[in-house]
Amino acid sequence: MAIDRVLEQDVVYPPLDDLVDQANVTDFDAEYQRSIDDPAGFWSDWAQRFEWTTPWSSVFDAQFPHHRWFVGAKTNITANALDRHADGPRADKTAIVAVNEDNSSTRYTYAELRNLVSRFASGLQSLGIGVGDTVIIYMPLTIEGIIAMLACARIGAIHSVVYAGMGVGALANRIEDIDAKAVIAGDVSMRRGKPVDLTGNVYGALEEEPVDHVIWFRRETQPQSKGEIQFHDLIRDHEPDCDPVPVDAEHPLFVLYTSGSTGKPKGVVHVHGGYMVGTSYHLRSFFDVKDDDVYWATSDIGWIVGHSYIVYAPLVEGVTTVFREGAPDHPDPGSIWKVSAEHEVNVMFTAPTAIRMFMKHGEEYPQSHDLSSLRLIAVAGEPLNPEAWRWAFTNILEENGYVVDNWWQTELGGPTIGTPITMSAKPGAAGVPLPGVEASVVDADGMHVPRGKGGLLVLNRPFPHMMRTIWDNDARYKQYFDEVPGDVYSAGDVASMDEDGYISILGRSDDVLNVAGHRIGTADVESALIVHDAVAESAVIGIPHEVKGEAIKAFVVLMDGYEATEATTKSLVQHVRTELGPIATPSEIEFREKLPKTRSGKIVRRLLKAEEVGDDPGDLSTLED
């Protein structure tokens, strides 16, 4: 399956000298080569920095589909994320800055955090929860949500965070799928200054799927039912006497369901050992985080970015991690920049959907705050349109910092393809395979497609922080390896690789357009549209067409101040024709107030398509309302 690239990618931004000089990894090529030539040496060198109660007998036993890392070793990720610091020189260092939506904040040191986690973990043990038990966490983005995760990890229980805001069905499905023994739930989350009730969803889900224990984090003074277990009572009533329970390196740390952009979410399993080693490695080498940095991932604990890069990797590495509950543009569109300036954030991790929102609000917001400490913005989750890259580089960083695209998936745990700060950026291309990763672009027979052509993105070898299986569904796990011949992992995305080895993500393989014999990824057309001044956001789909097979239909959200007129439509069509040529020109444009998205902010094209052709849209449980 060859795919045509229609978007020219000609602008290259050289790396910034100041950033290259201070980089944690200065010789990327050498680093990469060693990771490929000597993976055992490479990963075990990094793993030495951690505490293992039992050493490994071999670094890996790694052949797709199944792979194991640090075989025979025992550890607990919280021994490394908490005790290693709380018992050492970082005891009084700020581990977490918890920011509320009104921008007030609370700081927790490593010693304080360990104390809270240890108390809560003792509380969980007092309920009979222990190694291997599964716990659903349905909590707002709060310190309590993070304590819940770390406490489960500490006692060897397996957590599964469900984004607070998922509906009854999604919550009940996940309780059932992992056979949860307990649910830790909040009563409200805060969004745009208002409490959003979660209790209704919890009661609804528990009615369908009862569990042994429910622990409530009540922030509102709502009526409580008798005998209800309160989150803060567990903390208050227990001593900080729960040491981390050593578990096998391959013991599951958590199950996290994928975003559901393309269908039913999959329960991805990550483990204590390899996940700790791999995600922390990329925090240092790819995100280039230093010991004294303040680091902010604007995600939520409900997503993989929140697991790996709000919670685990920054704490494992003993740095200061920031989170903020609520909408990034509330109380006003400059809130995110106000918080960045106030806490002197050095490295930020955000999503294309957020950048597009900032663009829509306008450059005056970042520009009216002192963002001089910010040197890196990493962006992942969807294709980062070149226009969004340029906007962030110019208007947020004022060309004094770097924007790095990075591609990965819930399944992969951490950055997999990306542009290291020592390399030139090519907006529109995610970058190159990162250390430990071997990636290729192939056709359905597994043969490499020529450079510049699109095909299926596959990974040729495992790495420590890649998922181990799909929870209770190893057959589903094996499907990732059945798509393409050879023992390779199919990502489900289409991509192309250029002469320099840079990989561009062209879209989901399910969404590929097929116009007059040309197969085109959605990202190229959407990126061309977004260059137009009138366009804030767009999604394209193929609709059946008698002659061409498919014609392109574009859904467009306009920038403030633009009108959905005939003239706008004409101008957009003409613009895409000039940018991409006649093949990729939309034959229809529909203006929308907003696009359907998952709760994690990803455009769901399959819903637009189903509406258009009258098909069943499939699983919509993760859709934003």
Ligand code: ATP
């Ligand atoms: P599901 O697998 O349930 O359909 P999902 O794939 O959206 O949901 P995630 O694991 O959250 O679930 O997202 C991973 C996907 O996000 C990737 O497969 C890719 O399509 C997209 N993605 C992530 N980062 C990038 C990036 N930097 N550029 C382009 N696409 C990206």
Ligand code: MG
């Ligand atoms: Mg996916």
